[in-house]
Amino acid sequence: MSKYVKNLLRDEFSRRLDGVGEALLVDISRLDANTNNRLRHRLREKDISLMVIRNSLARRATEGTSLAAAFAELSGPTAMVWGGTDIVALAKEITAIIKEKEYQNFEARGGVLDGEPLTSDDVTKISKWPSREEQLGILLAQINSPGAKLSAQLTSVGAMLASQVKKIADKEGGDGEDGDGGDTDG
Numbered sequence: 001m002s003k004y005v006k007n008l009l010r011d012e013f014s015r016r017l018d019g020v021g022e023a024l025l026v027d028i029s030r031l032d033a034n035t036n037n038r039l040r041h042r043l044r045e046k047d048i049s050l051m052v053i054r055n056s057l058a059r060r061a062t063e064g065t066s067l068a069a070a071f072a073e074l075s076g077p078t079a080m081v082w083g084g085t086d087i088v089a090l091a092k093e094i095t096a097i098i099k100e101k102e103y104q105n106f107e108a109r110g111g112v113l114d115g116e117p118l119t120s121d122d123v124t125k126i127s128k129w130p131s132r133e134e135q136l137g138i139l140l141a142q143i144n145s146p147g148a149k150l151s152a153q154l155t156s157v158g159a160m161l162a163s164q165v166k167k168i169a170d171k172e173g174g175d176g177e178d179g180d181g182g183d184t185d186g
Contacts, residue, residue: 006057013053013061021066022087024094024111024123028052029077031105039103046093048083070112078109087113091127 028036028050043050053061055074062068070080084090097103111118113126130138 006060009057010060013051013057016051017061017065017067017082020082022090022111022113023067023070023080023082024087024090024118025070025074025078025080025109026050026094027077027107027109028079031103035102035105039097039106042097043081043093046084048081048090048093050079050081052077052079066115067112069115069117070110072117074109076109086132087111088126088129088131091123091129092131095124095127 028039031039040050055071055076055078058071058074058078058080059068062071081090081094084093094108098106098108108120108123110120111123113122118126
């Protein structure tokens with residue numbers, strides 16, 4: 001392949017990966033064609049992109065980006081997956097696929113997160129983290145917790161005071177209307 005064509009390919013891959021900051025690397029070389037197509041369709045439904053790229057071309061296309069760390073010492077057939085809602089959702093989907101019997105020849109090889117290379121074990125660990133939505137729920141609960149506690153404590157004191165006033169009123173006149181302590185207008 002001529003240098004001109006290689007540069008065109010590099011530029012095209014760089015364009016496709018523009019804005020991608022985190023990705024996972026997988027091995028799909030041992031999947032048959034039908035299984036490969038089903039896998040690609042499944043990933044596409046979840047807004048996950050899969051691209052097979054030569055390692056040397058990937059190194060050139062990702063040079064100077066946070067993705068470069070993923071390809072630094074990579075060898076062997078590799079495909080790159082990225083997308084989904086976040087890296088955790090991506091890792092969860094990849095590890096779920098790996099566990100299925102149909103995709104037994106599919107495996108995670110690593111990836112990159114915040115410019116740091118990941119191993120296949122790291123991908124499994126990341127898949128156990130809470131997703132973005134779960135993290136937002138945890139954060140909201142932590143933000144609301146002090147206010148909810150304060151509100152509960154204030155309303156419990158107010159409720160206790162109202163209960164005591166009602167008990168005193170019931171003792172004095174049954175429904176709170178007694179002849180002595182009412183209006184003095186006449």
